[in-house]
Structures are given as C-alpha cells and as structure tokens.
Amino acid sequence: MPKAIVLEKYCKSCRLCVDICPMKIMSITEKTNERGYFVATCIDQDKCTGCTLCATVCPDVAIEVYK
Amino acid sequence: MKKVFERTKGLSDAHFTFCPGCTHGTIMRLIAEVMDELNIIEDTIGVSPVGCAGFCQDFFTCDFVGAAHGRAQAVGTGIKRSLPDKMVFTYQGDGDIAAIGTQHAIHCAARGEKITSIMVNNAIYGMTGGQMAPTTLEGMKTTTSPYGRDPISVGMPMDFPKIIANIPGAVYVASVSVDSPKNINKAKKAIKKAFQVQQAGLGFALVSVLSTCPTNWGLSPVDSLKWLRENMLPIYELGELKETEEVKSL
Numbered sequence: 001m002p003k004a005i006v007l008e009k010y011c012k013s014c015r016l017c018v019d020i021c022p023m024k025i026m027s028i029t030e031k032t033n034e035r036g037y038f039v040a041t042c043i044d045q046d047k048c049t050g051c052t053l054c055a056t057v058c059p060d061v062a063i064e065v066y067k
Numbered sequence: 068m069k070k071v072f073e074r075t076k077g078l079s080d081a082h083f084t085f086c087p088g089c090t091h092g093t094i095m096r097l098i099a100e101v102m103d104e105l106n107i108i109e110d111t112i113g114v115s116p117v118g119c120a121g122f123c124q125d126f127f128t129c130d131f132v133g134a135a136h137g138r139a140q141a142v143g144t145g146i147k148r149s150l151p152d153k154m155v156f157t158y159q160g161d162g163d164i165a166a167i168g169t170q171h172a173i174h175c176a177a178r179g180e181k182i183t184s185i186m187v188n189n190a191i192y193g194m195t196g197g198q199m200a201p202t203t204l205e206g207m208k209t210t211t212s213p214y215g216r217d218p219i220s221v222g223m224p225m226d227f228p229k230i231i232a233n234i235p236g237a238v239y240v241a242s243v244s245v246d247s248p249k250n251i252n253k254a255k256k257a258i259k260k261a262f263q264v265q266q267a268g269l270g271f272a273l274v275s276v277l278s279t280c281p282t283n284w285g286l287s288p289v290d291s292l293k294w295l296r297e298n299m300l301p302i303y304e305l306g307e308l309k310e311t312e313e314v315k316s317l
C-alpha cells in the first residue's frame with residue numbers, strides 16, 4: 001500500500017501539501033513539533049496513491065513517499 | 068514497498084531557516100537532488116549570497132564559501148579558476164544578482180566563466196523586510212513602494228535572464244518556476260542541464276527561478292503560489308531562453 005510519511009521535525013504547517021493532494025488526505029493536526037509548528041499528516045493512508053505530489057511541493061522536504 | 072520520494076543525500080539534516088511555505092526550500096532541494104544524480108556532491112563548491120539564502124551552506128552536504136552581497140560570482144570565479152576540476156555554483160536572490168551584483172553577473176557571463184548560477188526571483192528584497200527590487204512588478208506594493216511600483220518614477224521590472232542571454236559567454240540561460248509540480252520538474256531539468264554545461268566546460272550557465280515570498284507579499288503560502296502564477300508568469304517568460312548548438316548536443 002502506498003503511503004506518505006511526514007517527517008514532523010521539518011514541517012512548518014504551510015499547507016501546500018494539503019492544497020495539492022488530489023485525494024484530500026493531507027491535513028494539519030493539533031500536534032506541534034519541537035519548533036512549535038502544527039504538523040501535517042496523512043489522515044487516510046489507505047487512500048494514498050503514492051503520487052508524490054505532496055512531497056514535490058513541500059518546500060521543507062518534510063515528506064517521504066512509499067509505493 | 069519502495070521509497071519513491073526521500074530526502075536526498077545532497078541535503079544535510081538541518082531544517083531550512085526560511086519562512087513557512089517559502090519556495091527557496093524547493094529550489095534548494097532540486098539543486099541537492101541534481102548534485103546527487105550527477106554524483107558530484109563531493110566535487111562541488113557552492114557560493115552562498117547575502118539574503119534569505121545566506122545560511123544555505125548549512126543545508127547542503129557539498130562544500131560552501133560565503134560571499135559578500137552581490138559578489139558570489141566574483142568569488143565563484145576565483146574558486147573555479149584556481150580549482151578548475153571542482154563544480155562551482157552560486158545561489159543568489161534577485162536583489163543579490165540583479166541589483167547590487169549586476170556588474171559581476173554581466174561580466175561573469177561576458178567572460179564565459181565556467182560556473183553555474185541559480186537566481187531566485189521573488190520580486191523583492193526578502194531578507195531585509197520587503198523592499199522594492201529591480202524585479203518588483205509594476206504596481207506591486209513593497210515597503211519602499213507603498214503605493215505600488217511606479218514605472219514613471221523607477222522604471223519597469225527588469226527581466227534579468229533575458230539580459231544575460233544576450234551576452235555571448237552565456238551558453239545556457241533558462242527561466243523556470245516552482246509554482247506547480249509540473250513546473251518544479253521542469254525547473255529541475257534546467258538546473259541539471261546548467262550543471263552539465265559546466266561539466267562539459269562550455270561556458271556560463273544561468274537558471275532564473277520564479278519563487279515566492281509569502282511573508283513580504285503578505286499572502287498565505289497557497290495564495291502566494293497563485294499570485295506568482297497570475298502575476299509573475301505573464302511578465303517573466305518561462306523556457307530555455309538561450310541554448311547554444313554545443314549545449315543542445317549535450
């Protein structure tokens with residue numbers, strides 16, 4: 001099963017991944033990282049197609065994708 | 068299951084110091100991936116500018132030298148001429164390369180210096196708080212053009228890669244953008260070619276990248292990409308603006 005993993009320490013809560021994901025499964029959570037940003041996460045890994053669009057647009061290189 | 072997208076080994080473990088959503092980070096990733104793909108990380112010396120990218124030596128795993136504002140290409144010239152086997156690239160903002168560093172950019176191209184320059188055009192002086200740059204769009208509000216850039220008083224925005232493309236020593240000049248996945252992938256191809264031009268010793272290569280500055284544009288990161296698309300793309304033509312026959316046959 002494809003999946004998108006957010007490397008939380010790099011995330012800056014910019015929402016670019018949330019906006020681009022065609023499956024609308026990236027979301028900003030209530031959880032903060034060590035620098036105080038609310039981190040993004042994939043809320044429904046089962047729907048992930050492994051398209052890598054989220055990782056491509058993430059300016060902080062905070063997403064790794066498996067397929 | 069295979070990792071199909073991972074942090075490249077061209078990047079260090081450090082987090083970028085840019086504001087949330089700033090596409091300086093995207094451009095740095097592309098450069099780091101290109102260095103990795105060409106297997107030149109160990110052989111590359113980058114030159115960092117003054118501007119928001121001034122800390123970029125911390126983000127890459129290749130070597131780096133820091134230059135004074137606008138002088139990255141002069142420093143890069145010295146490095147390349149004393150260590151011709153090294154790959155040398157400069158990473159510079161629009162203010163750095165197209166305002167204070169203009170004379171270096173033009174003469175670096177004129178000499179056909181065998182280095183690669185990456186220009187990051189966010190139409191503003193980001194680091195110092197959002198002043199007008201030569202690249203600021205007509206009517207665009209900045210801290211030093213609060214009523215919008217007035218061409219009658221300060222002229223029209225300068226399309227810097229087109230100026231460099233007119234210089235014989237510049238053998239490859241590309242204008243790209245990182246506003247969408249498609250354009251990000253095209254930007255990577257242009258950056259890769261600009262490094263390959265240097266590997267082949269053909270002359271000076273410049274890639275200008277349209278980039279966002281959400282903080283000083285006063286927009287969210289998502290809206291900044293939209294603003295870039297709607298306002299910068301019509302002004303700054305994308306594409307390979309110049310490619311000599313030698314470069315084409317690479």
Ligand SMILES: Cc1ncc(C[n+]2csc(CCOP(=O)(O)OP(=O)(O)O)c2C)c(N)n1
Nearest residue numbers: 117118119136160161162163191192193194
């Ligand atoms: C000699 C000198 N003049 C002026 C400055 C102030 N200064 C620092 S960064 C900068 C502009 C940076 O703009 P740009 O190159 O577009 O980079 P950005 O931050 O937008 O990426 C200026 C004018 C300086 N540090 N040194």
Ligand code: SF4
Nearest residue numbers: 021048049051052054
């Ligand atoms: S890989 Fe594609 S489908 Fe999966 S989370 Fe990222 S953008 Fe969405």
Ligand code: SF4
Nearest residue numbers: 011012014015017058
């Ligand atoms: S694009 Fe990257 S930094 Fe921005 S919210 Fe998504 S994971 Fe975080």
Ligand code: SF4
Nearest residue numbers: 085086089119193280
């Ligand atoms: S000030 Fe602008 S260019 Fe500088 S890091 Fe912030 S968003 Fe990026």
Ligand SMILES: [Mg+2]
Nearest residue numbers: 160161191193
């Ligand atoms: Mg700038």
